[in-house]
Amino acid sequence: MKQIVSTDKAPAAIGPYSQAVISGGFLFTSGQIAINPQSGQIEKTDAEGQARQVLENLKAVLAARNLGLDSVVKTTVFIKNMGDFAGINQVYAEYFKEPYPARSCVEVARLPKDVLVEIEVVAAI
Numbered sequence: 001m002k003q004i005v006s007t008d009k010a011p012a013a014i015g016p017y018s019q020a021v022i023s024g025g026f027l028f029t030s031g032q033i034a035i036n037p038q039s040g041q042i043e044k045t046d047a048e049g050q051a052r053q054v055l056e057n058l059k060a061v062l063a064a065r066n067l068g069l070d071s072v073v074k075t076t077v078f079i080k081n082m083g084d085f086a087g088i089n090q091v092y093a094e095y096f097k098e099p100y101p102a103r104s105c106v107e108v109a110r111l112p113k114d115v116l117v118e119i120e121v122v123a124a125i
Contacts, residue, residue: 007064010057011035014112020061025125027065031078031118032057033111047084047116051091054119059095067123069095074122077105081116088117 005020005027013019013030020029034050036043037057044050055069062068075096079088085105101121111118 005061005064007060009037009060009063011037011040020064022065022125026073027062027067027071027123027125029058029061029121029123031076031112031120032061033113033115033118035113042113042115046087047079047081048087048091050115050117051088051119054117055091055095058119058121062121062123065125067125070097071123071125072096072101072121073124075101075103076120077103078108078111078118079105079116080108080111082107084116 003022004018005022007019010019010032017030020027032054034042034044034053036053044053059069062071077088079085
């Protein structure tokens with residue numbers, strides 16, 4: 001059994017997927033990119049600015065089920081250029097506190113809308 005999670009405080013799905021799904025005691029988000037939900041645009045052009053918007057979007061999806069970043073047990077970070085890792089990691093550390101979730105980070109050739117970073121999370125309910 002699964003429940004769909006949706007909020008207008010994060011960007012709407014731009015394809016055939018849900019913002020998040022609850023199943024088996026966990027909330028699984030789709031990857032979030034740096035779309036500002038109010039304007040529908042990508043406003044930040046640097047990796048750090050995009051990472052902040054992504055994390056704000058993830059916070060909004062989690063808040064739709066009264067969860068916070070402290071409930072996140074796993075993140076996957078996709079970045080276009082591993083050279084941006086340090087800056088993205090610095091922003092990430094502003095949002096996640098100990099005990100940190102498990103994390104994977106991979107460099108990819110291309111991301112939707114040519115953004116620089118995309119993050120998905122798994123949160124315990």
